[in-house]
Amino acid sequence: MKKRSRSSVIVIFIALLFCCSSALEVIAATKMPSFALESVQGGKVVHSSSFKGKVLLLTFFATWCPPCAQEVPVLNRLHEEFAGAGFSVVGLSVDQQGTALVARFVKKKSIKYPVLMAEPATTIDFGGVYGIPVAFLVNKSGNVVKKYTGYVEHTILEKDVKSLLD
Numbered sequence: 001m002k003k004r005s006r007s008s009v010i011v012i013f014i015a016l017l018f019c020c021s022s023a024l025e026v027i028a029a030t031k032m033p034s035f036a037l038e039s040v041q042g043g044k045v046v047h048s049s050s051f052k053g054k055v056l057l058l059t060f061f062a063t064w065c066p067p068c069a070q071e072v073p074v075l076n077r078l079h080e081e082f083a084g085a086g087f088s089v090v091g092l093s094v095d096q097q098g099t100a101l102v103a104r105f106v107k108k109k110s111i112k113y114p115v116l117m118a119e120p121a122t123t124i125d126f127g128g129v130y131g132i133p134v135a136f137l138v139n140k141s142g143n144v145v146k147k148y149t150g151y152v153e154h155t156i157l158e159k160d161v162k163s164l165l166d
Contacts, residue, residue, distance in 0.1 A: 030143060030144060031142060031143055031144070032048065032056070032058075032136070032138045032142045032144055033048070033122070033125035033126060034047075034048045034049065035047070035048045035116075035122055035125070036048070037092070037116035037117055037118060037119065037122065038099065038116065038117045039114060039115070039116055040093065040099055040102045040103050040106055040115040040116065040117060041103070041106065041114065041115060043099070046114065051138075052142070053086065053140055054086050054087060054088055054140065055086060055087045055088075055137075055138065055139060055140055055164045055165055056087070056088055056089075056090055056136075056137070056138040057075070057078065057087075057088075057089045057090070057135055057136070057137055057138075057157065057161065058090050058092055058126075058135060058136045058138060059071070059075060059089065059090070059091055059092065059133055059134070059135040059136075060092045060093075060094055060118060060123065060126075060129045060132050060133060060134050060135070061091055061092070061093060061094070061132055061133045062093065062094050062095050062132055063093070063095050063097075063101055063102060063104075063105040064095075065133065067132075067133055067150060067151040068132055068133045069105075069109065070151055071133055071151050071152070072109045072110075072111060074152075074153070074154045074157065075089045075091070075111075075113060076089075076110070076111065076112045076113065077154060078154065078157050078161065079112055079113040080112060081158070082162075085165050086140070086165065087161055087165060088114065089113035089114075090113060090114050090115075090116065091106075091111065091113060091114065091115035091116065092115075092116055092117075092118040092122065093115060093116070093117055093118060094118050094123065094129065094132060095117075099117055102115065102117065126144075131149060131150075133148075133149075133150065133151065134147065134148065134149050134150075135147070135148040135152070136148075137160055137161070137164070139164050140164065145164070
């Protein structure tokens with residue numbers, strides 16, 4: 001009986017932990033957190049306010065992540081398709097080895113969209129980024145409306161972006 005009781009407590013604790021972390025993630029990601037991050041392309045600081053009124057796909061990635069490298073052509077295509085309609089992809093690198101490494105990756109992969117160096121606080125502000133790639137779709141009002149975990153096909157992203165631009 002004692003073993004069963006202990007097992008029940010553990011199961012309940014894990015369930016509560018999962019529910020609470022999910023709820024916090026949704027609450028934290030409702031309004032896009034503001035940021036001021038260093039650009040890999042040019043080194044200047046870019047403020048989140050510079051994207052006001054645009055639809056954004058903010059994607060957290062790392063240079064050592066194969067799915068992150070795999071999604072670059074999809075993100076380039078999406079960025080180029082809708083840039084004139086008030087949309088931008090913004091890459092947020094979680095690499096800890098510095099801007100030079102990320103700049104080489106940007107050049108090697110011919111990334112066309114802005115890439116910024118995310119700080120540890122940035123990942124926390126977005127509700128916790130526990131795996132990459134992870135992306136957040138932000139509407140024109142600055143609200144996070146969707147979170148994507150892992151590689152996402154172009155057709156899915158295109159449909160979701162179009163729905164926010166119409």
